[in-house]
Amino acid sequence: MDNFGYLFAAFAIIWILLFVYIFIISRRQKQIRREIERLKAEVK
Amino acid sequence: MINRILLVVSAILMIAALYMVFIFVPTDVEMGVIQRIFYFHVPMGWVAFLAFFLVFLASIIYLARRNRKWDIFASSSAEIGLVFTTLMLISGSIWAKPVWGVWWTWDPRLTTSLVLWIIFVAYFLVRSYLADADRRARFAAVVGIIGFIDVPIVALAITLTRTQHPSAIIFEGGLVPAMMMTLMVCIIAFTALFVLVLRERLGMKYDDEELKKLKELVRR
Numbered sequence: 004m005d006n007f008g009y010l011f012a013a014f015a016i017i018w019i020l021l022f023v024y025i026f027i028i029s030r031r032q033k034q035i036r037r038e039i040e041r042l043k044a045e046v047k
Numbered sequence: 048m049i050n051r052i053l054l055v056v057s058a059i060l061m062i063a064a065l066y067m068v069f070i071f072v073p074t075d076v077e078m079g080v081i082q083r084i085f086y087f088h089v090p091m092g093w094v095a096f097l098a099f100f101l102v103f104l105a106s107i108i109y110l111a112r113r114n115r116k117w118d119i120f121a122s123s124s125a126e127i128g129l130v131f132t133t134l135m136l137i138s139g140s141i142w143a144k145p146v147w148g149v150w151w152t153w154d155p156r157l158t159t160s161l162v163l164w165i166i167f168v169a170y171f172l173v174r175s176y177l178a179d180a181d182r183r184a185r186f187a188a189v190v191g192i193i194g195f196i197d198v199p200i201v202a203l204a205i206t207l208t209r210t211q212h213p214s215a216i217i218f219e220g221g222l223v224p225a226m227m228m229t230l231m232v233c234i235i236a237f238t239a240l241f242v243l244v245l246r247e248r249l250g251m252k253y254d255d256e257e258l259k260k261l262k263e264l265v266r267r
Contacts, residue, residue, distance in 0.1 A: 005080075006079060006080055006081035006145040007080060009081055009084075009141050009142070009144060009145050010080050010081055012141055013084045013087075013138045013142065014084075016134075016141070017087060017091075017137070017138055020130075020133070020134060020137075021130075021134070024244075025244065028244070028247055028248060029247070031251060032247065032250070032251045032254065035251060035254045035255055035258055036254060038258055039254060039257055039258050039261060042258070042261040042262065042264075042265055043261065045265055046261065046264055
């Protein structure tokens with residue numbers, strides 16, 4: 004059976020969604036840390 | 048430091064898993080190449096169940112002790128569980144199309160899995176609608192505990208009901224050693240990824256808490 008298209012689609016979707024999720028987390032994490040540093044400097 | 052080690056370990060395990068899935072493991076004689084989705088579909092289901100089990104435990108501890116850190120832990124784990132349940136449903140649907148001829152069928156296993164997904168979407172709706180932090184944590188904990196009840200129902204749906212979904216071949220010895228080994232490597236790889244993402248998510252939530260406190264301080 005030739006179902007390479009479905010196999011490719013499944014793996015592509017899984018990896019794209021996983022990367023997008025991890026990218027969003029790490030970007031938000033960086034934003035929060037930057038803001039913490041800025042506020043800490045302001046408090047000092 | 049631990050997260051960096053986990054990142055390296057997860058990356059090595061994922062590369063090993065991809066090698067085994069696409070090169071090492073033999074092609075299934077009945078389903079052909081599409082069966083290879085199995086090696087990612089099952090580990091994603093396992094990670095989702097593990098995540099929801101942790102939500103269940105953390106929610107019980109939160110209700111008993113009312114310590115915010117358990118609510119943070121539960122919500123972080125629930126988020127990852129929801130992501131992996133979504134991926135499990137999508138990969139299952141793509142697998143179903145060439146094998147069953149349909150993208151979706153109201154089979155007991157699929158239906159209970161979808162119900163699990165809906166319950167944890169509701170978990171986040173509860174969290175977003177309630178402004179008061181204590182009420183939000185309390186209500187979410189209750190939804191998290193009730194939501195976990197669906198996990199054993201999903202797991203047993205293939206043994207207790209008549210279903211189109213493949214049976215529990217892992218426990219019935221239906222996999223040849225190479226297939227079993229590939230599945231185990233994939234399960235370990237996804238579990239390592241789960242631990243890494245959970246630690247990152249927890250770190251982010253703690254930072255978020257610190258940010259809120261700092262904002263309060265600046266406002267005064």
